[in-house]
């Protein structure tokens with residue numbers, strides 16, 4: 001159930017095949033309608049930078065109403081949106097089925113899709129969104145790729161900033177020397193025949209980040225599930241398309257969704273569940289793809305078979321019970337609740353899962369990290385992303401937990417960068433330790449089982 005309302009939100013299919021979807025007059029008309037509702041409400045003033053930009057535009061307009069805001073300035077509001085979905089899922093009382101019918105994030109997405117439709121070039125953000133191409137290259141030459149992308153590299157990062165628009169201070173994911181798919185093949189864990197859930201089978205949809213970057217997320221999931229009797233296969237046809245979605249490339253997302261469904265559905269037909277390792281990918285598979293391809297029964301079937309990894313472990317715990325062997329962690333956990341986990345409308349599964357660890361001490365961080373995928377590393381956005389994420393980073397820094405965890409790897413990296421920034425501004429006698437790594441909750445769960453793999 002949605003926070004703050006008795007009704008579950010309803011999302012309309014994205015009408016991206018209709019030419020009206022890209023009609024600027026119609027888009028501006030709908031923006032004016034929605035923005036006017038937001039102007040009268042202002043509940044989302046501190047969620048991100050989009051709403052402050054909108055309210056500033058209105059407050060500084062001659063009439064202090066939308067009628068005197070230049071429509072060309074609407075773009076500033078769109079450009080600040082990370083598509084985190086928090087306004088839709090958490091704040092807004094006017095989402096459908098309410099008659100006001102407000103879906104702010106999908107309106108931002110429609111604007112971006114129209115920019116692409118009318119010929120906007122992909123630019124650098126488009127290069128960043130090619131996660132499979134980048135991942136294949138990065139894992140082939142990880143030493144060189146990680147050297148070049150290091151924020152301390154004063155040779156390459158200024159060049160990347162001027163040529164590609166990536167802020168020189170934004171941390172970028174490191175590449176593994178071996179993909180999760182390859183590691184899973186070489187180090188397949190034994191299935192525990194004594195586990196109560198023995199007999200379940202699932203495919204782990206590797207997701208680009210776990211496949212090319214943080215393979216320990218995948219290996220942790222693989223081991224935890226095997227210990228719980230679940231036979232898993234690791235499958236990775238291609239990226240889920242969230243990075244393309246951020247750019248407004250809805251057609252490309254649709255193509256990818258069909259290809260992934262074609263590869264995963266035979267596994268579903270054989271009785272496998274499908275498990276996504278990061279919440280953005282699960283959100284795409286469960287919610288966004290069915291809105292992009294509402295008449296595609298394959299997409300609908302895949303959505304019904306898909307779980308987030310934390311959701312799946314909690315499901316096992318609730319139905320069959322977990323295998324024995326969980327011990328306490330050697331410290332407390334600051335757990336960031338990823339926006340795209342909240343947007344799945346499934347409850348706080350990461351917290352529920354970690355609460356299964358004996359003596360678990362968890363402090364939740366419900367606010368947005370500010371990162372927003374490839375949005376947050378772009379020059380012009382990075383400082384805003386740090387500003388939006390400052391409350392979370394400050395909270396973690398102040399409490400100095402043993403572990404910083406987030407289901408969203410990019411959010412985790414961004415929180416650590418925010419902590420470093422706060423640390424640099426803190427007087428010597430008040431400084432706290434800043435961890436150099438963050439954890440996906442499944443990695444901590446594997447650790448509590450004594451199954452922790454080597455980091456990626």
Ligand code: SF4
Nearest residue numbers: 048081082084085087
């Ligand atoms: S989706 Fe997120 S970033 Fe976009 S307007 Fe809503 S709260 Fe702000």
Ligand code: SF4
Nearest residue numbers: 038041042043044092
């Ligand atoms: S998105 Fe909804 S809750 Fe947020 S400011 Fe607009 S009308 Fe208010």
